[in-house]
Amino acid sequence: MAGKGRVRLVDVAEHAGVSMKTVSNVVNGYAHVQPATRARVQAAIDELGYRPNLTARRLATGRTGMIALAMPEIDHPYFGELARHVAEVAATQGYRVIIEQTLGDEAAERAVLRDREAGLVDGVIFQPMRIATLDIARLHRDLPLVLLGEVEAPVTTDHVMIDNVQAAADVTAHLLAQGCTRIGFLGMVEGDITVTNSRRLLGYQEALVRAGLPLDPRRVLTVGGFTSGDAAAAVRAAIAEGPAFDALVCRDDRFAVGALAALREAGRTVPDDVAIAGWDDSALAQWTWPALTSVAPDKHELARVAFDLLVERMGGAQGVGRHRVVRHSVSVRASTAR
Template identity: 80%
Template sequence: MARVRLVDVAERANVSMKTVSNVVNGYAHVQPATRARVQAAIDELGYKPNLTARRLATGRTGMIALAMPEIDHPYFAEVARHVAEVASDHGYRVIIEQTLGDETAERAVLRDRDAGLVDGVIFQPLRIATLDIARFHQDLPLVLLGEVEAPVTTDHVMVDNVRGAADATSHLLAAGRTRIGFLGLVEGDITATNSRRLLGYQEALVGAGVPLDPGLVLTTSGFGSDAAAVAVDDALSRGLRFDALVCRDDRFAIGALTALRRHGREVPGDVALVGWDDSAMAQWAWPPLTSLAPDKHELARVAFELLLERMQGTTGVGRHRVVPHTLQVRESAPGA
């Protein structure tokens, strides 16, 4: 079967080849009715753009990379879904890459692996240094996510982890909880996320006149639910008293639920739990988890639109954006 060409789509939709190209490349200034007619012709004929030809003709591939530490982490998976949806609305496809926080893999995102394959990168690094980011990404449009320090020329989108942790802790204080623990710090963690959430937790306690108790800050051996369960098991076995936990994420909250159940503690009667990320598991845990909910769709939208502006030629200093969050209150930590 002969390859379907751009001119074939143009003839079927009764538009110019330039109009078809504008639709394929996601340009905004196309009338909705015309865009729909062109898309119908593309779908009917099975047209697939030739990326090599597109890049030669336009300097673009119509693809971006999304590089994240773990693609099986619920938060990163949900962010990836939103990025893919927003990118698709603009006519872009997304290549998803997992770095596992490995510095060599993170360098490859900016230097080797995606050279010439994508028009831009949305990237949540863990280890690569600020100067290396500035050195390696050069002319490649780039938007950073997360807590990493961004070079002065690089756009950065993040959640206010300090404020979020303070809001979660204040919710528990308002509900009458007096021995609130933080679950938790992770041995060997090199990210800034936990330290900022710990700071927010501490600021809320100090602001409420509650003395800080270092013993209520639990440490885990890893980032999974199993490590969180072990940490809570150990704390309860040592006789540590607490009536609430602010958890690093929903996976930690699930681990805490398991450990508390093993020790005969009721949630929220004996211990209230607040998770983080408001992932799908938060709604289906039992009891359903109260969870700090970053606006993941807004994070994806802002990141992609900043990237799109860079890909279209915007220059200048990096822009810093903080997306909103809410506290989704459910049965694990009801309000006052």
């Protein structure tokens, strides 16, 4: 049938033995279709090669069947893995995902909310870095929106995150339990105005205070940028200048990779001389040497909760913003096994 011309909705309905309305419901991702019926319709779609006309769909339903995922860096391991989870969750409801990279630029973040996705998507999952809370409230208006990360969310906007303070305290407590007493934090990035790092630093400090250890500002390493090379340079400088440290809590796995390289160059062994803990539990963590202990946000749960909230907003849900904190853990590997 597909070879005779463009496959139509009615062709899929006849092939699957269902109504055109049922096929439309499956194509548009409506949740109330029975799983067996959905599977039969999807099999017919795949067999016939049916491709919905997005323009017609938008005219008929007011929806495009697509959402945007806006994030700072698509090549950051955490954001790349999170994007995969969002796409997988969205696909189960018949949605496709457009990836929008902002590079932490305020103008680009404003464009995401103001006009860049106008008419293209039904809603946006967005991890901002620089845009102000009130600007988010002013700009997103009727655009269904769910925020990720540690930005302060407007009271009208849904927000999904992990507890960065508690996660930092947990990984620092793990290092303390390994016998580390001179734990550093890698690091504070010059010019970084986001709240994520400050919350991680707070959790690190809270764990040290609870353990009765002094807070030494010299063990909070300043980093010139966000790359592994920047982190390695900061660790080299810290080794040269002191004071000595026997563990590092790193702001992400990329920083931890840089720390591993700098310590290896300096002849320091991990974890015997210095224990290293990363953050994000990205694919990098399992393949470093030694394998990297890392704070593990539940990325699939982040994606699922954010998408579920967005679907409700796209369906017309009103009311104040809902803030959801999803679970995290510490994936313990050889880099802290003293």
